[in-house]
Amino acid sequence: MSVVVPIAAALGLYWSGIVLLDEDSNRVVVVAAALVIGVLGVFGLYYGMDWLINRLPESYRQKVRPFAFVGPAIVVLAVFLVYPTVNTVFLSFLDAGGEEFVGIDNYVNLLTQSDALLALRNSFAWVIVVPLFSVVIGLGFAVLSDRLGSKSEAFSKTFIFMPMAISFVGASIVWRFIYNFRPEGFGEQIGLLNGIWQAVGLEPVAWLLQEPWNNLFLMVILIWLQTGFAMVILSAAIKSVPEEIIEAARIDGASEFKVFSRVVVPSISSSIVVVATTVIITVWKVFDIVFVMTGGKFGTTVVAEKMVTEFFTFRNSGKGAALAVVLLVAVIPLMIVNVKRFRDQEATR
Amino acid sequence: MTAATAGTDTGLRKQSLWSRLTDRWVVKLILIVIVIAWLVPTLGVLISSFRPAGLVNATGWWVVFANLGSNEWTLQNYSDVLSSEGFGNAFLNSLAVTIPSTVIPITIAAFAAYAFAWMEFPGRQWIFVSVIALLVIPLQMALIPLLKLYTTIGLNGTFPAIWLAHTGFGLPLAIYLLRNYIGSLPASLMESAHIDGATHFEIFTKLVVPLSVPVLASFAIFQFLWVWNDLLVALVFLGGEPDVRVITLALRDLNGSRGSQWHLLTAGAFITMALPLAVFLGLQRYFVRGLTAGSVKG
Numbered sequence: 001m002s003v004v005v006p007i008a009a010a011l012g013l014y015w016s017g018i019v020l021l022d023e024d025s026n027r028v029v030v031v032a033a034a035l036v037i038g039v040l041g042v043f044g045l046y047y048g049m050d051w052l053i054n055r056l057p058e059s060y061r062q063k064v065r066p067f068a069f070v071g072p073a074i075v076v077l078a079v080f081l082v083y084p085t086v087n088t089v090f091l092s093f094l095d096a097g098g099e100e101f102v103g104i105d106n107y108v109n110l111l112t113q114s115d116a117l118l119a120l121r122n123s124f125a126w127v128i129v130v131p132l133f134s135v136v137i138g139l140g141f142a143v144l145s146d147r148l149g150s151k152s153e154a155f156s157k158t159f160i161f162m163p164m165a166i167s168f169v170g171a172s173i174v175w176r177f178i179y180n181f182r183p184e185g186f187g188e189q190i191g192l193l194n195g196i197w198q199a200v201g202l203e204p205v206a207w208l209l210q211e212p213w214n215n216l217f218l219m220v221i222l223i224w225l226q227t228g229f230a231m232v233i234l235s236a237a238i239k240s241v242p243e244e245i246i247e248a249a250r251i252d253g254a255s256e257f258k259v260f261s262r263v264v265v266p267s268i269s270s271s272i273v274v275v276a277t278t279v280i281i282t283v284w285k286v287f288d289i290v291f292v293m294t295g296g297k298f299g300t301t302v303v304a305e306k307m308v309t310e311f312f313t314f315r316n317s318g319k320g321a322a323l324a325v326v327l328l329v330a331v332i333p334l335m336i337v338n339v340k341r342f343r344d345q346e347a348t349r
Numbered sequence: 350m351t352a353a354t355a356g357t358d359t360g361l362r363k364q365s366l367w368s369r370l371t372d373r374w375v376v377k378l379i380l381i382v383i384v385i386a387w388l389v390p391t392l393g394v395l396i397s398s399f400r401p402a403g404l405v406n407a408t409g410w411w412v413v414f415a416n417l418g419s420n421e422w423t424l425q426n427y428s429d430v431l432s433s434e435g436f437g438n439a440f441l442n443s444l445a446v447t448i449p450s451t452v453i454p455i456t457i458a459a460f461a462a463y464a465f466a467w468m469e470f471p472g473r474q475w476i477f478v479s480v481i482a483l484l485v486i487p488l489q490m491a492l493i494p495l496l497k498l499y500t501t502i503g504l505n506g507t508f509p510a511i512w513l514a515h516t517g518f519g520l521p522l523a524i525y526l527l528r529n530y531i532g533s534l535p536a537s538l539m540e541s542a543h544i545d546g547a548t549h550f551e552i553f554t555k556l557v558v559p560l561s562v563p564v565l566a567s568f569a570i571f572q573f574l575w576v577w578n579d580l581l582v583a584l585v586f587l588g589g590e591p592d593v594r595v596i597t598l599a600l601r602d603l604n605g606s607r608g609s610q611w612h613l614l615t616a617g618a619f620i621t622m623a624l625p626l627a628v629f630l631g632l633q634r635y636f637v638r639g640l641t642a643g644s645v646k647g
Binding site: 039 | 445452470518630
């Protein structure tokens with residue numbers, strides 16, 4: 001048995017490799033082969049290392065074994081996060097082709113070119129508007145649904161939460177359909193927003209072309225996606241506020257609104273901060289929504305989207321890297337906070 | 350004392366009976382309005398995807414409610430999108446990308462998390478602190494150098510290229526979550542296993558992994574949704590060639606080439622959503638548990 005399994009795994013990997021390399025193979029077979037390689041490969045790696053370690057002299061085993069456990073993780077992190085990060089910072093001081101040193105030219109460009117400034121301005125607007133609305137709506141929904149019976153509470157929360165499973169691309173299509181506009185003579189309006197607009201007697205509007213409001217219409221998509229996350233975390237926090245404190249405030253004659261604003265919100269403030277920062281990080285890196293909805297045109301470009309366009313469309317690795325560094329610099333304070341919080345936790349353990 | 354409290358209590362109730370009743374209705378009304386606002390966008394896409402092409406592009410989807418019973422429905426949009434627009438293939442590619450991109454980081458992270466929690470080795474503390482620092486690195490930082498690296502070694506556009514990229518990007522969170530959980534398992538359990546002569550590898554596979562199923566499941570759902578829904582990493586490392594492109598890319602291309610053919614776009618959008626929605630609704634409990642464990646703590 002102990003011999004059969006490794007041999008079967010090795011044969012499976014070998015067969016999968018042949019299928020993957022053969023370009024004429026059937027798609028289903030290729031996918032199956034990919035699954036075999038990907039899944040068996042990683043298990044095989046650890047079993048192989050363990051097998052080797054067990055054949056080492058006793059005195060070495062204890063020293064080597066921890067590195068068989070963490071080694072792969074360290075290698076992956078070094079190659080896929082640490083090295084690229086250092087390299088991107090380096091590239092941001094080179095020219096478009098990544099050959100000549102140009103000093104801080106790429107950064108000067110960012111602060112003087114109008115479209116780069118626009119991207120910065122828009123990104124800041126996203127980072128303020130989206131977390132604000134996600135947290136406020138999420139918190140409101142969590143508090144109000146807390147008063148329902150547990151079944152209808154869970155049921156109603158599912159609908160708010162559901163968009164979390166939808167991709168940014170999928171959500172963009174969903175909302176392009178809402179914002180759809182047809183000029184006169186091209187048929188009835190089939191976008192919901194223009195349908196409502198007409199029903200109340202107004203002229204249809206090309207929503208996504210209305211600068212600067214179109215930015216707001218794109219932000220709505222991300223609010224729609226992120227509110228569920230905020231709601232779930234805040235709801236769990238609200239439920240952990242001790243019932244006695246709330247009852248005590250009620251008996252003292254505090255109105256429901258006062259109970260909420262003076263008792264509940266202060267006791268969940270740390271959760272609100274965590275939710276807000278998590279949403280801010282997501283928003284800061286938003287790329288897909290702008291890319292799919294407008295391609296960054298009509299004054300809707302943001303930093304993360306501009307970074308991809310600079311590098312992949314204009315082939316300017318210097319500017320692309322500089323924009324990526326801008327994304328990084330903004331999250332460094334969070335990095336420090338996280339590490340500090342971990343150190344404190346360890347100290348109190 | 351007891352009587353006094355009870356007295357004020359009933360007094361309070363009497364006083365606010367009417368306002369409590371209206372309160373309850375106001376609360377329900379607000380909740381219903383929000384739920385409808387959240388549901389309608391998806392509902393419009395779902396309904397449109399089953400309407401015949403001519404109707405989708407001629408009238409708003411909400412007219413189906415005006416003449417309930419006399420509507421025409423069709424599956425034609427789905428069969429068009431799956432075959433001639435290549436969504437069937439893209440769906441398979443997405444599976445080939447997503448499943449290993451979920452299994453590989455979990456496996457690597459679980460071994461590492463066990464080592465960080467229960468093994469002694471030099472540098473243990475500061476390596477783990479570095480992992481925490483890496484948690485917030487935007488993946489945009491990695492795109493350009495990794496693409497150059499992949500091009501040099503000829504890995505670009507292959508499945509392993511994207512598996513490894515997703516593994517790298519998902520690993521810090523996975524190690525962090527799993528280490529918190531695995532580290533909280535009782536130390537006495539580990540000690541008695543050691544006394545029985547079990548090696549670390551045996552303890553890990555036979556004891557720690559079975560005990561960690563809840564946290565493994567919640568991270569798996571996270572990573573699955575994240576990889577399945579990803580556009581950027583797939584666009585950069587796998588590319589848009591019809592034979593390898595994943596389903597989000599197929600939808601992006603459909604949006605570009607047939608941006609006004611809403612019968613195809615809505616069906617395509619729904620195909621991309623179907624699997625994550627099913628996973629999500631089926632395993633919601635684990636997902637919520639993972640979310641709260643990941644962020645409420647601390």
